[in-house]
Amino acid sequence: MSQEHKLSMSIDIENLTKTYDSFAALDDVSLNIKSGEFLSLLGSSGSGKTTLLMALAGFVRPDAGSIRFAGREMVFEPPHKRDVGMMFQSYALFPHMNVFQNVAYPLKLRGFKRADIRKRVEAALATVELDHLIERGITEMSGGQRQRIALARAIVFEPRILLMDEPLSALDKRLRETMQLELRRLHERLGMTVVYVTHDQREALTMSDRIAVMSQGRIRQIDTPVNLYERPANRFIAEFVGESSCLPITLQDGQPLFQGRPVRGASVAASVKNPSLVVRPEKLQFVTADASDYNLLNGRVSDVIFQGESQLVQIDLGEGMAVAIRRPTRSSESNRLPERGEAVVLGLHLQDTLVVGDDQ
Amino acid sequence: MARLKQNLLAAVTGAWLYVLVLATMAFLVLPTLIVIPMSLSDARYLSFPPKSFSLEPFFSYFASLEWRSATGVSLLTATLTMLLATTLGTAAAYSLHVTQSRVTGVLRGLMMAPMIVPTIFIAIGLFFVYARFDLNNTIPGLVLAHTLLALPYVVINVSAGLRSYDMTQEQAACILGATRLRAFFDVTLPQIRFSVIAAAMFAFAISLDEAVVSLFISGGDSSTLTKKMFSSLRSEIDPLIAVVATLMTLLSIIMLCISIMAQRKAKRAAA
Amino acid sequence: MSAGANALNARELRGAGRRERWFLFGTGLPALLLVLLTFVLPIGWLFWLSLFDAEGQLTIENYTRLLEPIYVLTFVQTFKISIIVTLVCVLIGYPYAYFMIKGSRWLANLAMALLLVSLWTSLLVRTYAWLIILQRRGIANDLLMSLGLTDAPLSLVHNLTGTVIGMVHIMLPFMILPLFAAMKSIDPIYNQAAATFGASPSRAFRDVFLPLSLPGLAAGATLVFVITLGFYVTPALLGGGKVQMISMRIESDVSMYANWGAASSLGVVLLVATLLMLFIVKKSVGLSRRSE
Numbered sequence: 001m002s003q004e005h006k007l008s009m010s011i012d013i014e015n016l017t018k019t020y021d022s023f024a025a026l027d028d029v030s031l032n033i034k035s036g037e038f039l040s041l042l043g044s045s046g047s048g049k050t051t052l053l054m055a056l057a058g059f060v061r062p063d064a065g066s067i068r069f070a071g072r073e074m075v076f077e078p079p080h081k082r083d084v085g086m087m088f089q090s091y092a093l094f095p096h097m098n099v100f101q102n103v104a105y106p107l108k109l110r111g112f113k114r115a116d117i118r119k120r121v122e123a124a125l126a127t128v129e130l131d132h133l134i135e136r137g138i139t140e141m142s143g144g145q146r147q148r149i150a151l152a153r154a155i156v157f158e159p160r161i162l163l164m165d166e167p168l169s170a171l172d173k174r175l176r177e178t179m180q181l182e183l184r185r186l187h188e189r190l191g192m193t194v195v196y197v198t199h200d201q202r203e204a205l206t207m208s209d210r211i212a213v214m215s216q217g218r219i220r221q222i223d224t225p226v227n228l229y230e231r232p233a234n235r236f237i238a239e240f241v242g243e244s245s246c247l248p249i250t251l252q253d254g255q256p257l258f259q260g261r262p263v264r265g266a267s268v269a270a271s272v273k274n275p276s277l278v279v280r281p282e283k284l285q286f287v288t289a290d291a292s293d294y295n296l297l298n299g300r301v302s303d304v305i306f307q308g309e310s311q312l313v314q315i316d317l318g319e320g321m322a323v324a325i326r327r328p329t330r331s332s333e334s335n336r337l338p339e340r341g342e343a344v345v346l347g348l349h350l351q352d353t354l355v356v357g358d359d360q
Numbered sequence: 361m362a363r364l365k366q367n368l369l370a371a372v373t374g375a376w377l378y379v380l381v382l383a384t385m386a387f388l389v390l391p392t393l394i395v396i397p398m399s400l401s402d403a404r405y406l407s408f409p410p411k412s413f414s415l416e417p418f419f420s421y422f423a424s425l426e427w428r429s430a431t432g433v434s435l436l437t438a439t440l441t442m443l444l445a446t447t448l449g450t451a452a453a454y455s456l457h458v459t460q461s462r463v464t465g466v467l468r469g470l471m472m473a474p475m476i477v478p479t480i481f482i483a484i485g486l487f488f489v490y491a492r493f494d495l496n497n498t499i500p501g502l503v504l505a506h507t508l509l510a511l512p513y514v515v516i517n518v519s520a521g522l523r524s525y526d527m528t529q530e531q532a533a534c535i536l537g538a539t540r541l542r543a544f545f546d547v548t549l550p551q552i553r554f555s556v557i558a559a560a561m562f563a564f565a566i567s568l569d570e571a572v573v574s575l576f577i578s579g580g581d582s583s584t585l586t587k588k589m590f591s592s593l594r595s596e597i598d599p600l601i602a603v604v605a606t607l608m609t610l611l612s613i614i615m616l617c618i619s620i621m622a623q624r625k626a627k628r629a630a631a
Numbered sequence: 632m633s634a635g636a637n638a639l640n641a642r643e644l645r646g647a648g649r650r651e652r653w654f655l656f657g658t659g660l661p662a663l664l665l666v667l668l669t670f671v672l673p674i675g676w677l678f679w680l681s682l683f684d685a686e687g688q689l690t691i692e693n694y695t696r697l698l699e700p701i702y703v704l705t706f707v708q709t710f711k712i713s714i715i716v717t718l719v720c721v722l723i724g725y726p727y728a729y730f731m732i733k734g735s736r737w738l739a740n741l742a743m744a745l746l747l748v749s750l751w752t753s754l755l756v757r758t759y760a761w762l763i764i765l766q767r768r769g770i771a772n773d774l775l776m777s778l779g780l781t782d783a784p785l786s787l788v789h790n791l792t793g794t795v796i797g798m799v800h801i802m803l804p805f806m807i808l809p810l811f812a813a814m815k816s817i818d819p820i821y822n823q824a825a826a827t828f829g830a831s832p833s834r835a836f837r838d839v840f841l842p843l844s845l846p847g848l849a850a851g852a853t854l855v856f857v858i859t860l861g862f863y864v865t866p867a868l869l870g871g872g873k874v875q876m877i878s879m880r881i882e883s884d885v886s887m888y889a890n891w892g893a894a895s896s897l898g899v900v901l902l903v904a905t906l907l908m909l910f911i912v913k914k915s916v917g918l919s920r921r922s923e
Binding site: 065076 | 644
Binding site: 366369370373377378380381384385387388389390391392394395398448449451452454455456458459467470471473474476477478479480481482484485486487488489504505507508511515565568569571572575576586589590593594601602605608609612613615616620 | 652655656657658659660661662663665666668669670671672673674676677680723726727729730734738741742745746747748749751752753754755756757758759760761762763764770800803831832833857860861863864867868878881882885886891894895898901902905906909
């Protein structure tokens with residue numbers, strides 16, 4: 001279903017394939033990106049996320065497949081005819097032009113008039129809060145400033161699709177987190193469709209409307225951040241998005257068992273391969289042995305690690321298995337943490353219990 | 361005692377090194393310098409101190425129609441060669457840079473081949489082929505031949521410039537709406553311009569100085585300066601030649617300076 | 632899984648890809664055409680010519696003729712000159728390149744500058760200058776006589792001596808520049824390491840620096856040797872007719888005798904000798920590097 005709005009366009013990807021010498025960078029990828037959506041392509045290197053983005057931009061010509069923007073076939077179009085905005089990892093600003101000329105370049109190519117160009121460039125730079133640096137040279141700019149200039153250049157001609165290739169990876173942590181929120185706000189204001197490539201799952205969770213997790217040239221799961229986190233489709237997703245320990249469970253007459261005890265609150269189909277219990281650190285709680293709405297785990301504390309805003313308690317469950325429980329740092333007595341060597345009972349609430357299998 | 365002997369040995373070796381190097385430096389620069397005083401005297405033998413001062417050779421040079429014509433031919437050929445070789449060579453270097461296939465290596469080798477093959481062999485081959493197509497004693501023939509000889513140097517220089525250039529910028533220009541050609545001229549070329557300038561200087565100098573091929577394929581009205589010099593030197597030493605030599609040397613030094621400045625700027629831009 | 636032949640848009644995408652590749656290749660096409668027409672074609676033709684005699688009959692007599700004494704003499708003299716020039720360039724060039732690395736900054740820069748000035752000065756101009764310097768009443772003889780090293784002016788030009796002097800001058804930059812580049816890439820840390828093991832500077836030089844600089848030396852020497860083999864201008868002007876190199880024989884075969892069979896076969900032999908030398912050196916340097 002193609003949608004075209006004033007501000008954004010939908011993207012339909014169908015059966016996209018790209019092979020390099022027997023290495024499948026893209027393996028029959030199909031995806032529908034809604035108009036105005038912020039979609040992240042999340043994966044480790046070699047997963048195909050960058051290849052997919054480059055195919056959208058036109059720099060990679062797929063071996064087969066279709067790419068449609070608002071219903072119009074684009075897969076044969078060269079990059080300069082695609083009318084999309086793009087931010088590169090290295091920013092790729094032109095050092096022989098100053099800030100104004102860099103940002104004005106796409107407008108110049110489109111034949112805008114001088115006065116018009118001036119207005120739009122100033123507006124774009126104001127959006128990224130750099131209008132005071134408009135006449136400076138590129139080489140004088142810091143990393144963070146260059147990043148904003150690259151952004152201004154990418155949006156100055158009001159593209160309805162914006163492609164971003166790990167644009168924040170060169171920034172330090174604090175600046176990165178600030179920019180993540182700023183990009184989110186920018187997206188809300190300008191409303192274009194954004195395809196965002198990243199290997200940082202936290203970044204994807206922060207910014208996206210939906211996340212497509214990729215590995216080995218295929219999309220493993222595509223869903224909203226909440227669904228991806230709370231209901232991962234398989235163990236790969238569970239371990240890739242957010243912290244988790246996956247504990248192997250056995251099936252007896254369709255009943256999942258962990259360490260011999262039944263696991264309540266989860267139904268597992270018989271066809272699931274290698275079923276595992278997904279245990280996330282923040283979902284575990286210290287409970288007493290008689291807690292009723294919880295699945296119980298018995299273990300011994302092996303380490304307590306202070307991590308600032310939270311503390312991580314590592315617990316040995318025996319048989320070579322271990323989990324971690326994360327507790328916010330608070331001083332009240334009711335939140336006293338156990339010590340090393342102490343035996344503890346952990347509870348996983350029935351509603352937080354999730355069993356997944358391997359990817360099939 | 362052994363340490364003293366070692367230090368003495370090092371000092372003596374060091375001194376000899378200095379002497380040898382200084383002598384070599386003098387050896388290297390002497391011929392270049394000698395032509396200038398030679399052109400200011402009408403004696404046939406240069407002695408130090410020079411025996412007579414005279415501007416006679418300059419006057420003879422400017423008065424001679426043949427020499428002026430030869431100068432014009434050489435300068436025109438060098439300029440045209442510079443333009444043709446730089447254009448063709450830059451395009452070739454770009455093509456080799458962006459196409460990464462097995463054929464690229466072979467093509468690059470082919471481009472470099474004129475550097476390895478003895479020039480005399482190329483010269484007689486061209487003479488032979490040109491005779492069939494009536495290209496001997498023509499300026500176009502000269503320009504094509506000189507361009508061939510200059511091409512490897514242009515490709516080497518521009519390739520080096522492209523290697524230290526970030527191609528992503530061209531990609532950025534394309535996604536912003538520029539065709540590949542436009543992107544090349546707007547973004548890539550301005551940034552490799554120093555390599556291109558250095559290459560152009562090379563091409564000009566190679567053409568101006570080219571003696572062997574010109575000997576065969578230039579003649580009559582389109583004799584090059586080098587051919588005329590060569591023939592004159594074979595017979596007798598005319599003081600007028602010193603003037604030609606001086607002018608050529610001055611031109612070379614200017615080219616060299618421009619080239620060095622361009623290469624230095626290219627290195628700085630790549631940093 | 633790669634795209635099957637009937638996969639979505641596969642055929643059109645392949646075609647578009649081919650078209651783009653041809654476009655990029657086409658940028659280099661003019662240069663390639665020039666090289667084919669002005670280089671490959673003439674040389675191919677020359678190879679062809681060398682196989683025909685004056686009547687147009689297929690023959691190898693152009694090559695067998697090269698075994699005659701006059702030709703052998705020319706070969707021997709050419710190789711002799713090339714070897715001498717190469718050796719002298721090595722002896723003078725190595726210390727010069729070494730100095731450019733180790734010497735005081737200012738002097739080293741001057742050394743490079745003078746080298747470049749020499750390189751960029753026209754070949755003809757430099758050869759002409761040597762003609763002037765080395766003549767009987769030229770400044771070389773003036774200097775030697777005033778220093779009392781000789782009574783009568785020496786015959787320094789229009790013979791082998793003059794030719795060698797001129798050629799060494801022309802070839803020095805070709806020896807020094809590759810050598811300099813190679814020496815520059817030798818990490819000084821090796822010499823420092825040798826010093827910590829107790830080696831004296833001369834020992835460190837002999838055991839560490841010298842072997843590491845040998846590939847660069849080989850490159851420079853090969854370049855000099857190979858270019859000297861085919862050199863024409865300087866021997867023609869400074870040799871005074873007493874020096875006969877292969878290139879000069881080729882020239883006279885063409886301009887005086889219009890004997891294309893002889894000229895082309897000589898040229899082919901020269902080319903083959905050049906390529907052989909380059910190949911041999913490349914292989915032996917490659918071997919020595921592998922054994923390191």
